[in-house]
Amino acid sequence: MAEFGKEMRKQFILDDKTTFVNHSACGALPLVVFDHRNRLIREMEQVPDVWFRHKPEAIWSENIKAVAEFLGSKTSNLVFVPNTTTGINAVVRSLNLEPGDAILVTSWTYFTMKDTCHQVSKQHGVEVVYVDVPFPLRSNEQLIDAYEQMLSKHDNIRLVLLDLITSVPPVLFPLKELIAVSRKYEKLILVDGAHGPGHVPLNLEELGADFFTGNLYKWAFAPRGCAVLWIAERFHEKIFPPVTAYAFYGDGELWKNYLYQGHGDFTPFYTAARAIDFYRDIGGYERILSYCQPLVSEAANLLVRKLGTWHYPLPKEMQTSFMRLVALPKLSKYPPVIVPPNEVRRKIHNMLEINYDVWKRFGILCAFVSVENEAWIRICVSIYNELDDYEKLADAILTLVEEDKLQK
Ligand SMILES: Cc1ncc(COP(=O)(O)O)c(C=O)c1O
Numbered sequence: 227m228a229e230f231g232k233e234m235r236k237q238f239i240l241d242d243k244t245t246f247v248n249h250s251a252c253g254a255l256p257l258v259v260f261d262h263r264n265r266l267i268r269e270m271e272q273v274p275d276v277w278f279r280h281k282p283e284a285i286w287s288e289n290i291k292a293v294a295e296f297l298g299s300k301t302s303n304l305v306f307v308p309n310t311t312t313g314i315n316a317v318v319r320s321l322n323l324e325p326g327d328a329i330l331v332t333s334w335t336y337f338t339m340k341d342t343c344h345q346v347s348k349q350h351g352v353e354v355v356y357v358d359v360p361f362p363l364r365s366n367e368q369l370i371d372a373y374e375q376m377l378s379k380h381d382n383i384r385l386v387l388l389d390l391i392t393s394v395p396p397v398l399f400p401l402k403e404l405i406a407v408s409r410k411y412e413k414l415i416l417v418d419g420a421h422g423p424g425h426v427p428l429n430l431e432e433l434g435a436d437f438f439t440g441n442l443y444k445w446a447f448a449p450r451g452c453a454v455l456w457i458a459e460r461f462h463e464k465i466f467p468p469v470t471a472y473a474f475y476g477d478g479e480l481w482k483n484y485l486y487q488g489h490g491d492f493t494p495f496y497t498a499a500r501a502i503d504f505y506r507d508i509g510g511y512e513r514i515l516s517y518c519q520p521l522v523s524e525a526a527n528l529l530v531r532k533l534g535t536w537h538y539p540l541p542k543e544m545q546t547s548f549m550r551l552v553a554l555p556k557l558s559k560y561p562p563v564i565v566p567p568n569e570v571r572r573k574i575h576n577m578l579e580i581n582y583d584v585w586k587r588f589g590i591l592c593a594f595v596s597v598e599n600e601a602w603i604r605i606c607v608s609i610y611n612e613l614d615d616y617e618k619l620a621d622a623i624l625t626l627v628e629e630d631k632l633q634k
Contacts, residue, residue, distance in 0.1 A: 227508055230517045234508075235610035245590040245615050247525075249608040250393070250421055250549055252450060253443040262500040263449050266493040282486050283473075285496045290481065292499035293442065293454055298429030304456050305467075305484035306495040310420040311338045312468065313439025313455035314387070317416050318342050320465040321385060325351030328383045330376055330413070332357040334392045339418055343387070355380050361598050362539035366400035369544075373404055377411040385414045390440070391421040394575070394595045395538050396549035396604060398426070405434045421445065423454070425548060427511055430456045437461070443494070445548070445608075448501035451494030455484075514609055519547045522607040525616035526550040529603065532620040533627075538602060548608065554594060554601040555623065557630050562601040577601060580626075588622035 228234045239260045240246050246254060270277040286306070294301040307313045319342075323329070329343045333356055343354045357372050377383060386408040389399050401417065408415050419440030422428055424447070430438050438456040442448035457465050462480045473482040486492070508514070529552040530537055538551035554560075560583075563575040575596035584590050593604040603623070605616065 230609045231612040238610050243589050245618050247592045247605050247615050249606040256447050256504050259501045263493050263497040286485050289496050289498045292502050296502050299456055304454055305481050307453050307455045308451045309453045310439050310441050314339050315342050316467045317437045323352045328353035328355045330355050330383045330386045332359050334359050365541050370403050374407050388417050390419040391546050395551045395597050396546045397544050398546045447504050448498050449494040452498050518607045522550050526552050528616050529620050549606050551602045551604050554603050555627050557626055562596040564599050590619050
C-alpha cells in the first residue's frame with residue numbers, strides 16, 4: 227500500500243494540476259473505488275432490465291451489511307440515502323409535526339437543514355427555535371448549557387436536530403452529552419452526521435439518538451450519492467423517504483421503503499463496501515488519524531505563521547481531527563459576508579468569488595468562508611495531502627495580499 231501523501235495522491239482520481247485541501251466538501255475518490263463503480267455502471271447499462279428487476283436486493287444487502295458493520299449498526303436499522311440532506315428530509319417531513327410544535331436547531335446548523343425546518347414550519351405552522359452558538363466557544367459545557375437553556379424554556383420542542391461536526395466553522399460537538407440533555411427533556415433526537423463516517427469512530431446502536439444520517443462520500447471514500455440513514459426500530463413504520471420505492475412497504479422491513487426509488491443510478495450505494503475495503507486496506511481509522519491529525523495542526527500553524535493571522539478560537543476538545551479554520555488577511559477585493567444583527571437564520575457564508583479565483587489562478591481548491599463577520603480559510607487534510615499543499619495555499623494568499631496593497 228502506498229505511503230500517505232504524494233504517493234497516495236496518485237491513487238486518487240483528482241486532477242494532477244490541482245492542489246486539493248477541501249476534502250470535507252465533496253470528498254475525493256480513490257481510483258479503485260471509482261473503477262469499481264464504473265464496472266457497476268457498465269454492468270447496469272449492458273443488461274438494464276436484469277439490473278433493475280433481479281439485482282438490487284442482493285447488491286443492496288451485501289453493501290448495507292458492510293456499512294452497518296463499519297458504523298456499529300444493526301443491518302435492519304440502516305438504509306442508503308443519496309446524501310445527508312435526503313436523510314434529514316425523510317425524518318423531519320415524516321414526523322407529522324403539528325402547529326405549535328417546535329424543532330430545535332442552532333445558528334450553525336447546515337443551511338439546507340435550516341431550510342428543511344423552515345419549509346416544514348411554513349407548511350405546518352411549526353416553530354424553529356435556535357440555539358445561538360456562543361462566540362468564542364470556551365468549552366463543551368458552555369454549549370451544553372446553551373442547549374439546556376433553550377430546552378428548558380421551550381416546552382413545545384419535539385425534535386432536536388443535533389450536529390456531530392459542523393461545517394462552518396468546523397467544530398466537533400459533544401454529541402453524547404447533547405443527546406443526554408435532549409433525552410432528559412424527552413425530545414426526539416435527529417443527528418446530522420454529515421462529516422461523521424470515517425472521521426469519527428461511530429457506534430450507531432449505542433449513540434442513543436432516534437435518527438442519524440451521514441455521508442460516506444466525505445471521509446469514507448465512497449462516491450457522492452452514498453450516505454446512510456439510521457432509524458431506531460420503533461420508528462421503522464413512521465419514517466418514509468421523500469420518494470416512494472418500487473419494493474413493497476408496510477411489512478415492517480425498513481429497507482424495502484428505500485430500495486429502488488424509481489429508475490435511477492444507485493451505483494454509489496453499491497460501491498460502499500468497496501470504499502470501506504479501501505479504508506481498511508490503507509490501515510483504517512488509527513492510521514488515517516495518526517497521519518492527518520498532526521498534519522492539520524501543522525498546516526494551520528504554517529498558515530498562521532506565514533499570513534500573520536490567527537487560529538479560530540476553539541477549545542481542544544472541540545477541534546475536529548481533519549479540519550481547521552485560520553483567519554484570512556484583509557483583502558479589499560474579497561470582503562467577508564456581513565450578517566445583519568439579530569439574523570439568527572444565518573446561512574453558511576461561502577465566499578464563492580475568492581474560492582473560484584484561487585482555483586482559477588493558483589489551481590487550489592480550498593474553502594474561504596465568513597464566520598462572525600470575518601473572513602476565514604477552512605482547510606482539510608486527507609491521506610493524500612502533504613504540508614507542501616498548504617505552503618502553496620499560503621503563497622497564493624500572500625500574492626493576493628501583495629496585489630491588494632498595490633491597488634490601495
Ligand atoms: C454539517 C453538514 N450537514 C449537512 C450537509 C449536507 O450534506 P449533503 O450535501 O451530502 O446532503 C453538509 C454538507 O457538507 C454539512 O457540512
